[in-house]
Amino acid sequence: MAKRIQISRHGGPEVLEWVDYRPSEPGPREVRVRNRAIGLNFIDTYFRSGLYAPAQMPSGLGCEGAGVVEAVGSEVSRFRVGDRVAYATGPLGAYGELHVLPADHLVKLPESIGFEEAAAVMLKGLTVQYLLSQIGRFGGGETILFHAAAGGVGSIACQWAKAIGVRLIGTVGSPAKAERAKALGAWETIDYSRENVVQRVLELTDGKKCPVVYDSVGKDTWDISLDCVAPRGLLVSFGNASGPVTGVNLAVLAQKGSLFVTRPVLAGYADAPERLQAMADELFGMLESGKVKVEIDQKFPLAEAAKAQEALTGRKTTGSTILLP
Numbered sequence: 001m002a003k004r005i006q007i008s009r010h011g012g013p014e015v016l017e018w019v020d021y022r023p024s025e026p027g028p029r030e031v032r033v034r035n036r037a038i039g040l041n042f043i044d045t046y047f048r049s050g051l052y053a054p055a056q057m058p059s060g061l062g063c064e065g066a067g068v069v070e071a072v073g074s075e076v077s078r079f080r081v082g083d084r085v086a087y088a089t090g091p092l093g094a095y096g097e098l099h100v101l102p103a104d105h106l107v108k109l110p111e112s113i114g115f116e117e118a119a120a121v122m123l124k125g126l127t128v129q130y131l132l133s134q135i136g137r138f139g140g141g142e143t144i145l146f147h148a149a150a151g152g153v154g155s156i157a158c159q160w161a162k163a164i165g166v167r168l169i170g171t172v173g174s175p176a177k178a179e180r181a182k183a184l185g186a187w188e189t190i191d192y193s194r195e196n197v198v199q200r201v202l203e204l205t206d207g208k209k210c211p212v213v214y215d216s217v218g219k220d221t222w223d224i225s226l227d228c229v230a231p232r233g234l235l236v237s238f239g240n241a242s243g244p245v246t247g248v249n250l251a252v253l254a255q256k257g258s259l260f261v262t263r264p265v266l267a268g269y270a271d272a273p274e275r276l277q278a279m280a281d282e283l284f285g286m287l288e289s290g291k292v293k294v295e296i297d298q299k300f301p302l303a304e305a306a307k308a309q310e311a312l313t314g315r316k317t318t319g320s321t322i323l324l325p
């Protein structure tokens with residue numbers, strides 16, 4: 001028997017239950033991992049609230065963790081019992097002492113990266129990898145807009161952008177968060193709770209606006225983001241922290257300057273073991289070089305995941321948050 005967080009219905013943090021469960025034996029291509037640390041992500045709150053739907057109820061929760069391989073399926077050759085591993089692309093169920101998942105979703109952890117660090121950086125860091133390296137493909141010297149720059153994904157993006165010579169303008173919800181994003185490498189910050197973002201972006205870019213805008217806030221910032229993209233530029237809408245963007249009229253892309261829009265997800269980029277490994281190698285390289293440091297600003301016992309989710313959706317967190325089994 002082991003312990004895990006599960007949900008039997010959608011709702012607020014109160015629907016998270018701390019229960020006993022018996023994990024299955026791994027299937028032929030699966031691995032059972034004993035989690036040492038688990039990553040808290042905004043997507044976990046979407047599966048809880050019902051914005052995204054788990055395949056079945058009751059359901060485990062959480063997509064990201066790091067730990068030690070405890071059992072492997074008969075067809076698994078890349079991993080052995082005792083390997084230190086991490087994962088970020090589900091399936092749901094990371095909020096548990098044990099997690100059974102496809103071997104293709106795992107990467108081995110280099111010795112230099114601890115379990116807590118890995119759980120704090122896998123999902124968010126791989127996301128920044130595909131956002132900046134695969135979607136952005138910057139040469140250096142560009143000025144981009146990145147919303148929620150002091151958050152989990154944002155804290156890594158500030159550092160990564162600086163490391164590749166990209167000037168990141170980060171939006172933030174308070175002066176303390178502005179200071180935080182600046183210290184991590186944001187070129188400039190805009191407090192979107194009190195400043196006019198479009199006007200500030202025009203000032204900071206000499207009227208040119210940004211070739212790429214990264215928007216994970218969603219509903220509240222969609223229109224602002226469109227007005228910050230340079231002609232023929234790209235709006236990357238990759239999250240729904242304030243609610244989903246719906247009912248988009250494509251004509252607006254023509255009116256605002258022949259814009260491009262993409263709505264990517266990590267699983268769509270890390271969709272094969274070799275692609276996942278290549279992305280992880282780049283992320284681990286950034287960590288090992290010291291160009292990106294993992295900011296674990298909050299830790300909660302796994303049993304108190306509801307409190308952790310409340311802090312995240314209440315905009316009380318900065319950097320990464322981990323849950324400890």
Ligand SMILES: NC(=O)c1ccc[n+]([C@@H]2O[C@H](COP(=O)([O-])OP(=O)(O)OC[C@H]3O[C@@H](n4cnc5c(N)ncnc54)[C@H](OP(=O)(O)O)[C@@H]3O)[C@@H](O)[C@H]2O)c1
Binds near residue numbers: 312317
């Ligand atoms: N598509 C993908 O592949 C992918 C992968 C990972 C994450 N994401 C998305 O990236 C975003 C960041 O994820 P994260 O886990 O690192 O979270 P996070 O950035 O640590 O937390 C979300 C932040 O969004 C800001 N925010 C703005 N409006 C908000 C509202 N109405 N309610 C709550 N927060 C609001 C808050 O910062 P301020 O107080 O500074 O405004 C808050 O701290 C999420 O939208 C997530 O879904 C997408």
